[in-house]
Amino acid sequence: MEFPRWALPVAAVLTTSGVFLTACGQEPAGTLNSGAGSRQSPAADPSDDPSDPPPAQPATLEAADVERIGRVVTDKEGRTLYRFDKDTARPPASNCTDQACAEAWPPVMTGQGQIEVKGVDENLVGKVRRPDGAWQVTLGGWPLYRFAQDDGPGDVKGQGKSNAWFAAAPDGKKATAPQQAQPDRNEGGGDRWAGWTVVKVRQDPQLGPIVTDGKGRVMYRFDKDRPKTTTCFGACKKAWPVVTFTNWKKLKVEGVDRDLVDFIERRDDGSCQLTINGWPMYYYAEDEQPGDATGQGAQNVWWVVSPQGKKITTDAGGGYGGGY
Structure with a gap:
């Protein structure tokens, strides 16, 4: 089975288990509904375009605790990574493609190699091809970005910007402050089913x-x-x-x-x-x-x-x- 290039999975297990990435975990192959699934027409082979930019270096996603927000995803330098509400996860697509937006919110790019993860579920990690032919990292289907005004590790100045930009949590969802987190009311009797x-x-x-x-x-x-x-x-x-x-x-x-x-x-x-x-x-x-x-x-x-x-x-x- 050959996956379309726009949704190249990171973990090799995805090529054998027959699943598609969704924002809520994994969806059995062959199913698609309005709340889950991610499909898009295959993009052209980047090797066919002589104007393709030079290959980017493999990206690294790490989980870290940030004051006032809690658990977020960062790059290897500890810079907070964000997701954009105007993007889509099914299919993965960036709507921050003009020069002004990309300068304010630099996309997290990667090459053809495997994306390194630490504390992040590799099954949720993928990449999507941008209009310029470069590959942008996705988490739970959502394209990831940095915020140009963050000065260094631990900064979260982009959180809530324009009510559309939010730090990404390790599960691909929006990171929320610990005091705002809702109790998990779905846990089944006792610790055995915690998180289920x-x-x-x-x-x-x-x-x-x-x-x-x-x-x-x-x-x-x-x-x-x-x-x-x-x-x-x-x-x-x-x-x-x-x-x-x-x-x-x-x-x-x-x-x-x-x-x-x-x-x-x-x-x-x-x-x-x-x-x-x-x-x-x-x-x-x-x-x-x-x-x-x-x-x-x-x-x-x-x-x-x-x-x-x-x-x-x-x-x-x-x-x-x-x-x-």
Whole structure:
């Protein structure tokens, strides 16, 4: 199998395992949806263009802790690396290509050799060909840049610039300050499943079989959403926190058809949200304990979910009807 040049993987394992890179980890080959996958028409062979620039030296990506932000990706000199919201990860593409932008945000370039990584998952690292024929390093599909006004290691002057530039975290997502990080509500009972996305089914005495995470927190779907599309942002998202998707290697499913489980990448913050039968999944912030379903029927648009991903509704008299 020969990969197109625009998405040359770094780890040799990718050439044998049959997977494509996505911003949320790995996607099984042959699948593509609005929330995952990365494909683009192959670029011309750079050897066909005599104006190609001289080969760049192999790049190095390292993970480091930076004050006020936390864990970020740096180059070998310790300079913070950034990602740009106006770029795309699926397919990988840079929208910072004019001279002014590239001078303010120099792209992280590399040659044809393997990109060195320290503390960064090499399976998330790749490269994309820029319009001038040079290769730019990507992480989770996102092209990486330096900020010209950063004076040295540890500087993060580019963080939040134009509300579009953010330091890259080792998982390819935007780096956030430790005090802003949200607790991982998807961890399944105990340390064994820490960091995993866990989908289970529990028998509710009134609602019947409903979907929960590994800690028993009830999941909901929203009538104003559409399959593969979320409409819950801002205040809505605070009241109904999203159920995050980690990656395919850290997914545990019990009682739900695994083929119904997928994810989307949210357009507001780039995070990955679990979907069941196409419907984005949420928690309810006012559910205080595992098993609570106080959000059921809220505003007549929020519903607990059956193992088939269908909503379970309540009738006006308080009885519970089946999903549809």
